[in-house]
Amino acid sequence: MITVKGVTPIDGISAFRRLFSCKKNKKIICKALKRSLLVSLWFVFLTFPIMVIKVNPVERTVSWRWGNIFYVAIGSFVISLLAKAWLVRKERLAARQQAAACPARDSIIHDLLQRPGYRYPLIILFSGVALVFPHLFSTYQANIMTTALMYIVLGLGLNIVVGVAGLLDLGYVAFYAIGAYSYALLNLHFHLGFWAALPIGGLLAALFGVLLGFPVLRLRGDYLAIVTLGFGEIIRLILENWNAFSKGPSGISNIPRPGFFGVEMSLDQAMIYMYYLMIGLVILTIFVVNRLQHSRLGRAWLALREDEIACQAMGIDKTRIKLTAFALGAFWAGLIGVIFAAKTTFVNPASFTFMESAIILAIVVLGGMGSIVGVILGALILILLPEYLRALSEYRMLAFGAILVAMMIFKPEGLIAGVRRTYCFQGRKNAAALQDDE
Amino acid sequence: MMNKRMNKPILDVSGLTMDFGGIRALDHLDFDVQDKEIVALIGPNGAGKTTLFNCLTGIYRPSSGDIQLVCPETGEQTRLNDLKPNKITEKGMARTFQNIRLFSRMTVLENVMIGRHCRTRSLILGAILRDRRTREEEQETVNKSYEILEKIGLAGQVNEFAGNLSYGAQRRLEIGRALATEPFLLLLDEPAAGMNPQETAVLVALIRQIRDEGHAILLIEHDMKLVMTLSDRIVVMDYGEKIAQGTPAQIRTNREVIKAYLGEDVG
Ligand SMILES: Nc1ncnc2c1ncn2[C@@H]1O[C@H](COP(=O)(O)OP(=O)(O)OP(=O)(O)O)[C@@H](O)[C@H]1O
Ligand SMILES: [Mg+2]
Numbered sequence: 001m002i003t004v005k006g007v008t009p010i011d012g013i014s015a016f017r018r019l020f021s022c023k024k025n026k027k028i029i030c031k032a033l034k035r036s037l038l039v040s041l042w043f044v045f046l047t048f049p050i051m052v053i054k055v056n057p058v059e060r061t062v063s064w065r066w067g068n069i070f071y072v073a074i075g076s077f078v079i080s081l082l083a084k085a086w087l088v089r090k091e092r093l094a095a096r097q098q099a100a101a102c103p104a105r106d107s108i109i110h111d112l113l114q115r116p117g118y119r120y121p122l123i124i125l126f127s128g129v130a131l132v133f134p135h136l137f138s139t140y141q142a143n144i145m146t147t148a149l150m151y152i153v154l155g156l157g158l159n160i161v162v163g164v165a166g167l168l169d170l171g172y173v174a175f176y177a178i179g180a181y182s183y184a185l186l187n188l189h190f191h192l193g194f195w196a197a198l199p200i201g202g203l204l205a206a207l208f209g210v211l212l213g214f215p216v217l218r219l220r221g222d223y224l225a226i227v228t229l230g231f232g233e234i235i236r237l238i239l240e241n242w243n244a245f246s247k248g249p250s251g252i253s254n255i256p257r258p259g260f261f262g263v264e265m266s267l268d269q270a271m272i273y274m275y276y277l278m279i280g281l282v283i284l285t286i287f288v289v290n291r292l293q294h295s296r297l298g299r300a301w302l303a304l305r306e307d308e309i310a311c312q313a314m315g316i317d318k319t320r321i322k323l324t325a326f327a328l329g330a331f332w333a334g335l336i337g338v339i340f341a342a343k344t345t346f347v348n349p350a351s352f353t354f355m356e357s358a359i360i361l362a363i364v365v366l367g368g369m370g371s372i373v374g375v376i377l378g379a380l381i382l383i384l385l386p387e388y389l390r391a392l393s394e395y396r397m398l399a400f401g402a403i404l405v406a407m408m409i410f411k412p413e414g415l416i417a418g419v420r421r422t423y424c425f426q427g428r429k430n431a432a433a434l435q436d437d438e
Numbered sequence: 439m440m441n442k443r444m445n446k447p448i449l450d451v452s453g454l455t456m457d458f459g460g461i462r463a464l465d466h467l468d469f470d471v472q473d474k475e476i477v478a479l480i481g482p483n484g485a486g487k488t489t490l491f492n493c494l495t496g497i498y499r500p501s502s503g504d505i506q507l508v509c510p511e512t513g514e515q516t517r518l519n520d521l522k523p524n525k526i527t528e529k530g531m532a533r534t535f536q537n538i539r540l541f542s543r544m545t546v547l548e549n550v551m552i553g554r555h556c557r558t559r560s561l562i563l564g565a566i567l568r569d570r571r572t573r574e575e576e577q578e579t580v581n582k583s584y585e586i587l588e589k590i591g592l593a594g595q596v597n598e599f600a601g602n603l604s605y606g607a608q609r610r611l612e613i614g615r616a617l618a619t620e621p622f623l624l625l626l627d628e629p630a631a632g633m634n635p636q637e638t639a640v641l642v643a644l645i646r647q648i649r650d651e652g653h654a655i656l657l658i659e660h661d662m663k664l665v666m667t668l669s670d671r672i673v674v675m676d677y678g679e680k681i682a683q684g685t686p687a688q689i690r691t692n693r694e695v696i697k698a699y700l701g702e703d704v705g
Binding site for chain 1: 495496497522523524527528532533535539540541542543544545547548551552553555556557558560561562564565566568572575576579580584593596597599615616619
């Protein structure tokens with residue numbers, strides 16, 4: 001606390017000195033100062049009951065911690081100013097860029113991936129690391145990595161719906177649950193194996209994606225978000241309360257792990273097998289999702305995200321495009337649901353709360369809407385960081401909120417913005433050369 | 439010449455009425471568009487021109503009346519009243535918007551490629567497997583879109599984001615995107631709005647070229663010079679009603695029109 005207090009104001013002052021160098025800035029600064037003052041007053045008011053008043057119910061005393069007001073006021077004032085300064089700087093940069101009329105710049109990572117000289121070595125490096133990972137580190141580490149890989153696939157699936165097609169879906173966890181329960185129930189009643197349940201789980205989730213899609217076809221933005229949120233909760237509540245169907249809150253246990261041609265495996269081996277399975281699935285997902293994004297269908301999704309009316313006026317069947325987006329997004333959640341059930345050998349409704357949807361959405365938003373590399377990065381950061389920074393995991397929810405708000409303000413396009421495929425035409429119109437992407 | 443055209447209406451609107459609650463934005467409108475002709479739709483602000491476009495293209499559902507579209511090649515006649523916008527575009531009528539509605543975070547080429555959506559077929563499996571048919575279709579989409587960009591003078595900016603184009607270029611790109619849907623009738627909502635004289639001159643040439651290539655054009659425009667030089671026929675609207683129609687020469691001297699524009703009885 002003390003260090004923070006000592007450091008930030010100085011940073012702020014130096015930032016201001018730079019800003020004050022130009023006379024034109026003075027007006028902006030005065031306005032920013034006024035705003036920040038209001039913000040800090042508002043925060044003092046808001047946090048007054050928790051930060052200042054402390055009731056001790058045992059001794060029946062109320063202590064007033066007036067000092068806290070200053071921390072809150074100064075903290076919110078500085079943060080608000082810094083945020084404003086950042087925004088102003090960003091606007092200027094954007095203005096300068098537009099003046100120079102330079103084309104949309106790619107991120108460094110995309111730049112690297114685009115160049116064949118770097119692209120293949122990078123891919124080889126990554127696959128090498130991925131292959132030896134479980135042997136270099138403990139099974140525990142491999143297990144964590146498997147979870148992260150699962151979230152990569154979930155993120156890529158939700159990315160189709162939210163990032164590419166622009167349909168804010170807050171009930172994505174429902175499809176995950178449908179996948180998990182379809183394996184659990186099919187196994188319980190019909191002794192269906194993992195490999196048979198995998199496609200069924202995916203297809204069932206896709207079917208439910210279409211079923212959810214129908215009633216929300218006309219909804220957009222906030223309304224869509226609320227209805228999908230409700231859908232997610234409905235599925236969870238059904239699983240929780242319909243005992244005869246899903247065994248209620250106690251869940252279903254003893255779900256078999258995935259088999260490998262009937263080979264008996266120890267727990268460690270099963271974990272490692274699971275890891276490789278996920279690596280395979282991630283590669284498959286990246287391949288499929290990448291191809292979908294750069295196809296006639298993918299373009300239509302993007303157009304839908306950009307402008308629904310223009311999209312329809314250009315001859316795109318909105319209904320169909322939306323439903324395919326919901327279905328194809330849900331499909332991956334269904335697959336991962338089956339894998340989740342097999343990995344933990346146990347499912348219960350508590351695993352499918354809104355928190356899961358929020359995490360997956362955070363992955364997509366943090367990583368970069370519509371960007372495959374971004375989503376992968378987002379999943380690795382959001383899943384692995386809390387695991388390795390145990391201290392942080394308690395504040396996970398708080399961290400999510402802070403990260404998302406910060407991203408929305410400073411980098412709304414995400415860590416890595418989605419890039420569009422570029423084409424080069426060598427003068428003659430028939431010499432259109434297609435360049436591959438991602 | 440005119441008479442020969444008269445025999446072949448490709449768009450026939452009769453008794454078209456559009457009510458918004460108590461406001462009657464279109465009032466029993468009758469007019470038609472012939473094959474390969476340029477018809478201008480003019481009228482004061484709020485006359486209901488854009489509303490008419492929205493009714494024609496299925497964005498609004500008209501309260502009453504009849505809209506018939508006839509394909510000049512096949513002679514196939516369709517009633518547009520209850521069709522969805524995408525179906526209407528598929529039938530061969532495409533539009534641009536008064537307030538530009540490009541897909542601004544997609545590239546210029548992709549914007550035009552979107553227009554080809556309804557003329558191509560590949561779906562999920564094609565996208566994933568990228569079989570020969572899909573690859574050929576995709577290549578054809580790229581080629582045709584590029585040809586259109588050459589025609590509208592944007593071939594140098596294929597990979598630019600549409601949102602970064604200049605205003606005039608954005609308006610031309612909207613036309614290009616509509617052309618990619620292979621329409622026989624093109625609806626342009628104030629294509630010259632906000633353009634400087636040079637840009638307008640380029641636009642006039644472009645519209646002429648599009649017509650010569652065999653498209654009919656119905657355009658809304660406030661720029662009277664453009665309207666008078668370009669159009670074969672003019673339809674004048676005021677308060678949702680058609681108050682006059684005829685050749686530019688006839689409209690120039692029409693009493694009703696002058697009254698509507700100047701807001702008083704002249705002479
Ligand atoms: N969705 C709507 N709901 C209610 N009223 C509408 C709607 N759309 C248009 N109107 C009304 O219909 C009338 C005609 O509007 P419209 O936009 O068609 O005029 P316009 O001829 O295109 O004008 P301009 O030349 O300014 O573009 C206006 O009075 C407008 O307020
Ligand atoms: Mg208008």
